[in-house]
Amino acid sequence: MNHPKGNPPKWAKRFFVWYCHETVAEDLIGDVDELFYINLQTNSVFKARWIYRLQLIRLLFSSGIRLRRHKYREANGSKTYHSLALYKSYGKISFRNLIKQRGFSLINITCLSVGMSVGLLALAVWIDVAEVDDFQGNASNIYRVTTEVDDTNEKLTYASSSAPLAEKLKEEVTGINEIVRMERNFNPEIILSDNTPIPFFGYFADDGFFQVFSFPLVEGNPKSALDKPFSIVVTQTAAEKLFRNNSPLGKILEVKGFGNFEVTGVVKDYGRSHLAFEVLASYSTLPLLERQGKIKPSLQDWGPVTNHYTYVLVNENKPIVDIRKAIENITSPGHKDNPSITAKYGLQPFKDITHSNLYNEIGQSWGDVLLSVFFLLALLVLLPACFNYANIAIARALTRAKEIGLRKVVGGESKHIVFQIVMETIILSTISLSGAALIFMAVRAGFLNMVVNGSKLFDLEITPVTFLVFLAFGICTGMLAGLFPAIYFSRLNPIEALRNASQSGHLSKISIRKGLIVVQFILSLFFILSVAIVFKQYRYAFHYNMGFQKENILDIPLKDANYRILETELRRLHEVSGVSMSSSIPGNWAISDTWAKPSANADSLEVYQMFVDQQYINNLELKLMAGSSFPETTFNDEKYVIVNETFVRTFNLGSVHDALNRTVVTGGKELRVAGVVKDFNYMPLREEIHSFFFRYDPSQFRYANVKLKSDNIPETLNRMERSWKKLTAQKFEAHFLDGEMEASIIPFRNMMKIFGFLGLLTITISCLGLLAVVISAVESRTKEMGIRKILGASMPDLAYGLSKGFLKLIGISILVATPVTYLIFDKIFLRMNYYRANIGVTEIVMGILLLLVMISVIIGSQTLRVANINPVETLKYE
Amino acid sequence: MKGYIGELEELVLLTVAVLGDDAYGVPIKEQIEQRASRTMSLGALHSTIGRLEEKGFLKSYLGGATHERGGRRKRYFQLTQGGKAALRDIKNLRDELWQESKIKLGLAS
Numbered sequence: 001m002n003h004p005k006g007n008p009p010k011w012a013k014r015f016f017v018w019y020c021h022e023t024v025a026e027d028l029i030g031d032v033d034e035l036f037y038i039n040l041q042t043n044s045v046f047k048a049r050w051i052y053r054l055q056l057i058r059l060l061f062s063s064g065i066r067l068r069r070h071k072y073r074e075a076n077g078s079k080t081y082h083s084l085a086l087y088k089s090y091g092k093i094s095f096r097n098l099i100k101q102r103g104f105s106l107i108n109i110t111c112l113s114v115g116m117s118v119g120l121l122a123l124a125v126w127i128d129v130a131e132v133d134d135f136q137g138n139a140s141n142i143y144r145v146t147t148e149v150d151d152t153n154e155k156l157t158y159a160s161s162s163a164p165l166a167e168k169l170k171e172e173v174t175g176i177n178e179i180v181r182m183e184r185n186f187n188p189e190i191i192l193s194d195n196t197p198i199p200f201f202g203y204f205a206d207d208g209f210f211q212v213f214s215f216p217l218v219e220g221n222p223k224s225a226l227d228k229p230f231s232i233v234v235t236q237t238a239a240e241k242l243f244r245n246n247s248p249l250g251k252i253l254e255v256k257g258f259g260n261f262e263v264t265g266v267v268k269d270y271g272r273s274h275l276a277f278e279v280l281a282s283y284s285t286l287p288l289l290e291r292q293g294k295i296k297p298s299l300q301d302w303g304p305v306t307n308h309y310t311y312v313l314v315n316e317n318k319p320i321v322d323i324r325k326a327i328e329n330i331t332s333p334g335h336k337d338n339p340s341i342t343a344k345y346g347l348q349p350f351k352d353i354t355h356s357n358l359y360n361e362i363g364q365s366w367g368d369v370l371l372s373v374f375f376l377l378a379l380l381v382l383l384p385a386c387f388n389y390a391n392i393a394i395a396r397a398l399t400r401a402k403e404i405g406l407r408k409v410v411g412g413e414s415k416h417i418v419f420q421i422v423m424e425t426i427i428l429s430t431i432s433l434s435g436a437a438l439i440f441m442a443v444r445a446g447f448l449n450m451v452v453n454g455s456k457l458f459d460l461e462i463t464p465v466t467f468l469v470f471l472a473f474g475i476c477t478g479m480l481a482g483l484f485p486a487i488y489f490s491r492l493n494p495i496e497a498l499r500n501a502s503q504s505g506h507l508s509k510i511s512i513r514k515g516l517i518v519v520q521f522i523l524s525l526f527f528i529l530s531v532a533i534v535f536k537q538y539r540y541a542f543h544y545n546m547g548f549q550k551e552n553i554l555d556i557p558l559k560d561a562n563y564r565i566l567e568t569e570l571r572r573l574h575e576v577s578g579v580s581m582s583s584s585i586p587g588n589w590a591i592s593d594t595w596a597k598p599s600a601n602a603d604s605l606e607v608y609q610m611f612v613d614q615q616y617i618n619n620l621e622l623k624l625m626a627g628s629s630f631p632e633t634t635f636n637d638e639k640y641v642i643v644n645e646t647f648v649r650t651f652n653l654g655s656v657h658d659a660l661n662r663t664v665v666t667g668g669k670e671l672r673v674a675g676v677v678k679d680f681n682y683m684p685l686r687e688e689i690h691s692f693f694f695r696y697d698p699s700q701f702r703y704a705n706v707k708l709k710s711d712n713i714p715e716t717l718n719r720m721e722r723s724w725k726k727l728t729a730q731k732f733e734a735h736f737l738d739g740e741m742e743a744s745i746i747p748f749r750n751m752m753k754i755f756g757f758l759g760l761l762t763i764t765i766s767c768l769g770l771l772a773v774v775i776s777a778v779e780s781r782t783k784e785m786g787i788r789k790i791l792g793a794s795m796p797d798l799a800y801g802l803s804k805g806f807l808k809l810i811g812i813s814i815l816v817a818t819p820v821t822y823l824i825f826d827k828i829f830l831r832m833n834y835y836r837a838n839i840g841v842t843e844i845v846m847g848i849l850l851l852l853v854m855i856s857v858i859i860g861s862q863t864l865r866v867a868n869i870n871p872v873e874t875l876k877y878e
Numbered sequence: 879m880k881g882y883i884g885e886l887e888e889l890v891l892l893t894v895a896v897l898g899d900d901a902y903g904v905p906i907k908e909q910i911e912q913r914a915s916r917t918m919s920l921g922a923l924h925s926t927i928g929r930l931e932e933k934g935f936l937k938s939y940l941g942g943a944t945h946e947r948g949g950r951r952k953r954y955f956q957l958t959q960g961g962k963a964a965l966r967d968i969k970n971l972r973d974e975l976w977q978e979s980k981i982k983l984g985l986a987s
Binding site: 026027028029030031032033034035038054055057058059060061062063064065066067068 | 902903904907919920921922923924925926927928929931932940946947948950951952953
């Protein structure tokens with residue numbers, strides 16, 4: 001029944017039917033519906049709906065309905081008895097229980113708080129990632145063209161694609177409404193009137209950008225903003241930085257190295273997007289810049305797939321399968337230098353982009369794998385907390401057994417008891433949720449710092465959505481934790497329960513609970529050992545001798561400064577004891593490689609290379625095994641190489657001295673070996689040292705390496721900057737080599753932090769859990785201990801008797817955890833590093849000792865307490 | 879007699895009697911609202927009907943399913959003998975009281 005003007009509100013109706021039951025409500029709903037349609041003839045839909053809701057609310061509270069429901073229930077028997085009174089009673093009982101067993105409630109709440117905190121973090125990240133780009137109106141019709149590059153060795157899927165592809169798409173594929181090309185090398189330094197360049201980040205983008213993506217413009221025309229060459233669009237925030245309160249439209253901005261751009265639009269500040277940008281330049285600028293020689297030409301080149309991205313807006317009426325097929329049929333003319341490399345194209349839906357894990361992603365992405373690992377870790381912490389609750393609840397069963405027994409005797413069914421216990425747990429877990437939220441807020445900042453550029457992708461603020469998800473998470477945790485004890489209680493035999501036959505306390509009876517304790521301590525030990533192992537690795541990497549001097553070496557990016565003049569300028573400063581030039585910085589990933597062969601007819605081998613000047617080897621204190629550095633006399637033609645020991649071995653050049661003056665052919669040049677250096681780590685420790693050579697080519701120099709002997713570093717830097725200013729207008733930058741090297745061990749530090757944090761959480765959980773179980777087990781045996789004491793047992797005997805069972809379990813956990821941890825780290829984590837510290841006995845023994853100390857404190861304190869009680873106290877009351 | 883009836887209850891009973899075979903929720907409500915020019919929610923109506931049913935003055939049955947109202951059946955109300963007796967009693971009582979009262983209404987005089 002559909003009325004043209006509108007229908008009655010659905011939810012109100014559904015709720016009413018649920019509350020009253022269909023049979024009771026049938027005629028009533030019919031009546032209100034009829035009234036609604038009568039009202040609709042004279043009133044607006046809105047008002048009619050309000051009247052409808054009001055009628056239903058009045059009906060809910062009318063005594064007639066109560067009577068009807070009562071009658072219905074009497075006639076049919078109640079299946080689901082939704083009575084407020086019963087909920088109230090359950091709530092009251094739970095709160096009384098919580099307060100009566102204060103200590104255990106505290107333990108439970110702490111455990112669950114700690115357990116849920118990582119889960120909250122994972123959920124917040126998940127929600128934030130899901131919200132990235134949620135403001136894009138065309139999201140369902142936007143696709144990104146990906147490139148699958150097959151270089152015969154392996155297939156890699158890139159998020160980027162070659163520049164000429166767009167033209168081909170336009171010609172050969174129907175069903176595409178708009179193509180947006182983007183180039184990611186637009187990170188301009190914009191020069192303001194007072195000559196200070198401000199860095200920004202952004203892209204070159206096609207004029208269709210604002211038609212495809214929903215970034216609203218505050219000023220400017222979205223259709224033509226990125227049309228003309230040398231147009232630039234800035235965000236509101238960037239505009240404020242650049243122009244304060246003046247209108248930016250039509251102003252000219254001077255971009256360092258590129259020229260003058262006219263501001264043609266201002267983008268409203270947007271939410272989180274994977275395409276985060278501060279400035280956008282028109283794509284039509286690129287051909288001009290190429291012609292002016294200001295950038296490396298890549299627009300006509302099918303080969304490199306690194307810098308250009310292609311987004312398409314498809315026609316929604318055209319089946320996407322057809323478009324996909326058409327795109328897959330496009331073949332690229334191939335790589336210029338290497339015809340064996342082939343490329344195929346595909347489409348990636350816009351919604352998958354933030355979760356994608358392709359090579360060469362644009363901006364930030366947070367792959368599904370990472371998220372899954374995160375959730376797995378969260379689960380690893382959450383599960384022990386839930387186990388704990390179950391464990392404690394069952395260990396304390398004796399205190400509840402009578403209540404449950406009585407309820408069963410007066411007619412409580414199993415499911416009612418399950419419901420009650422689960423509800424109690426949910427109350428507890430909701431309380432714990434606030435504790436978890438506190439921990440979450442405390443670690444949030446640290447977490448954001450740890451993730452590189454994390455703040456662009458997520459802010460982890462608590463919004464209404466996250467709040468609701470958290471609440472749901474809390475309730476689910478409650479259900480999970482409460483289900484096991486609930487089933488246990490519901491199976492309780494009322495006769496035994498009321499006769500007070502002891503069903504708890506003895507750990508020996510229920511093997512599942514033993515298993516729970518063992519699992520918890522396996523996890524705790526795993527995390528303790530992980531921290532120890534990663535710490536050793538961290539120290540190893542920190543103190544590792546890379547084979548070159550890394551202290552007091554300052555690296556200055558040359559930018560457009562003339563290296564020769566800079567060198568003379570720097571040498572004038574008295575703190576500088578040496579200056580050399582290089583094409584890259586040793587110990588990081590940015591090193592180039594090439595192909596070389598010992599003679600014109602031999603096979604090529606891969607060789608890593610660095611271009612340096614004569615002083616470099618001296619300056620970085622690399623050890624020459626034979627020969628010398630490049631000759632002092634400058635030469636225009638490249639003549640020499642200096643190779644490392646591995647090179648001599650792989651190229652079979654004999655001894656290091658034999659290798660001197662042998663020829664090496666690379667890039668069509670025949671070079672002679674001038675010297676051999678001792679192997680050093682030109683890449684981070686994760687990589688093995690391969691064949692490597694130094695070459696001499698001033699055009700490749702990118703860094704000046706300055707050796708300092710200064711007591712006042714800031715003053716020295718100031719002076720260098722003054723000299724720098726004479727040469728170029730670009731910004732002066734300098735980094736200490738050892739500082740740069742430290743960046744490569746940051747992953748270890750982060751890993752240590754993560755494992756340390758998780759370890760702390762699991763250890764807290766398992767120790768508190770153990771404490772609770774020990775307390776309840778020991779308490780149920782006070783009488784036994786009293787009698788034993790009277791019969792002459794000594795204190796140590798009693799303590800041993802009490803803790804024997806637990807110690808056995810801990811022993812099992814150690815036996816399982818140690819080899820498992822060893823294998824996981826030895827075979828997986830550390831395998832990622834070629835140069836690594838092996839896992840030693842010391843770390844393992846120390847880790848186990850630490851755990852044992854904590855456990856003995858917990859068990860010892862409780863058993864000794866009970867063993868110390870005067871037997872009169874325990875035996876007096878019967 | 880099973881109990882006293884109030885003014886609203888009397889009104890509802892009489893309206894059911896007026897409507898005869900067509901006495902279900904909506905018309906009862908509309909009739910009362912029209913004739914007595916007072917607004918009445920379905921909730922209030924059903925509270926009253928519930929009381930009357932408890933006292934045994936009204937009984938109800940479900941009508942057949944029709945195409946209107948989305949196939950939902952109507953619940954019709956009917957006076958019981960007790961209902962009729964209660965109405966008669968109250969009417970007699972009122973008549974008696976009017977007869978003996980000292981006020982002379984315009985029409986009667």
